[in-house]
Amino acid sequence: MSLNTALISVDVVAFRLFNGKLHVLAQRIQTDRNDSQWMLPAGKIDPVKDQSVDDTAYRQLERLTSKKPGYMEQVVTLGDNQRDSRGWSLTIVYYALIDSNDGEQLTPGAKWLPADIETLQEQLAYDHSRLIQQALDRLRSKIQYSSLPVYLLPDTFTLSEIHGVFSAVLDKAPPMRSIRNRFLQGDLLIDTGKLKRGSNRPAALYKVNQNSETWLFDRLYISTR
Amino acid sequence: MSLNTALISVDVVAFRLFNGKLHVLAQRIQTDRNDSQWMLPAGKIDPVKDQSVDDTAYRQLERLTSKKPGYMEQVVTLGDNQRDSRGWSLTIVYYALIDSNDGEQLTPGAKWLPADIETLQEQLAYDHSRLIQQALDRLRSKIQYSSLPVYLLPDTFTLSEIHGVFSAVLDKAPPMRSIRNRFLQGDLLIDTGKLKRGSNRPAALYKVNQNSETWLFDRLYISTR
DNA sequence: TGAATAGTGTCTGTTAGACACTATGGA
């Protein structure tokens, strides 16, 4: 008796920022027609390669990009007899946050699509835009009381760039004063001593204190509700 | 091609209060030996009976108790090649909150066990005590910023009884002043006008405002950290 | 009337947010 993984899939919603906009990793589906159809990185559990479902999720990402997610979390498992025309199906949904450093190698057929739900609904096959919506809901909620924003930024970043993450994810952001107070408290960030130049007054560059795990604050921002 | 549910199970951790103590619903496992072995309400997806995984979870509960959960939520899906000696297995874990009203009919073999992790580790088969731990972690976290406590109480209850829920779940509780301020704000509760007598000064009895969904507050209690 | 629990008034601490202010480097 072994796990029949025929209609069980692990789907990953990977988020990344490009030019201050949120994007989602997708791969092209083979079609006869010329119009593009896309799907999320997804696949079955491989009982030989994978030791756990997390492994399966990581493996789906690795098929499309050379980047390792700085953060990954299971969202939900959806299962019913509606999603797939063949009958009952199960999907374990993850979301992953990818940093904005350079040096990504994308597999042919993979592409970062702008995370605009209306457009994605047309571009994505199956119920994948719904899965993205659920992952996005989780991200939008958790960003407001955790250090998640840093996982979408480069290794070193300014506090304004954290503000930018909020704008990209929520379309609104807390005031810089609040972001400053929150992120400079405790040992969350380390001042690298370097400056980001090019703007007018240069901004201090911070990096994540590796000793500290993903930080959970005990209050939500109110201005982003 | 159909969903082989051989090694996929849906496990439910149902919580209920008895005498101010948290309990977990379990069912006896048939054993030759005289010592009791227990397991969580769990079972396979029935592609005919169940329209969705939530249905499966509800069905597992219904097998053991006549009570319907006031609240149920998926915790996580665990899958690896370690949990089950037969190889790869998948478990979708839910937790459910059951009110403290009377009138429960338990199926023979079902029993509410005190939610003491050390004792449960000895009583429960498989990795079920670990599943309970994960469900309990989620409950302990969410109780601190939501209206979840009310789902463990009778239809009408006093504010002191909310305090009791915190004590049962966390072994510590916020001051009554804070509970009062939080739960009497907004339209969360309705004063029934009735009083709970028997103690010295009678306490006002409240009920949940059915118009309001599960309430999420924007701060954690600090005293229960 | 006293014990016990219910419930209030009010002060402090913390943190989000508003807003005016100062600081600094590039053009």
Added chain:
DNA sequence: TCCATAGTGTCTAACAGACACTATTCA
């Protein structure tokens, strides 16, 4: 030197928590 952006000082609002106080019923 001007300007855009970085960053600070400080006040307010909201709410958790501490704590002293009052209120109400039962024994």
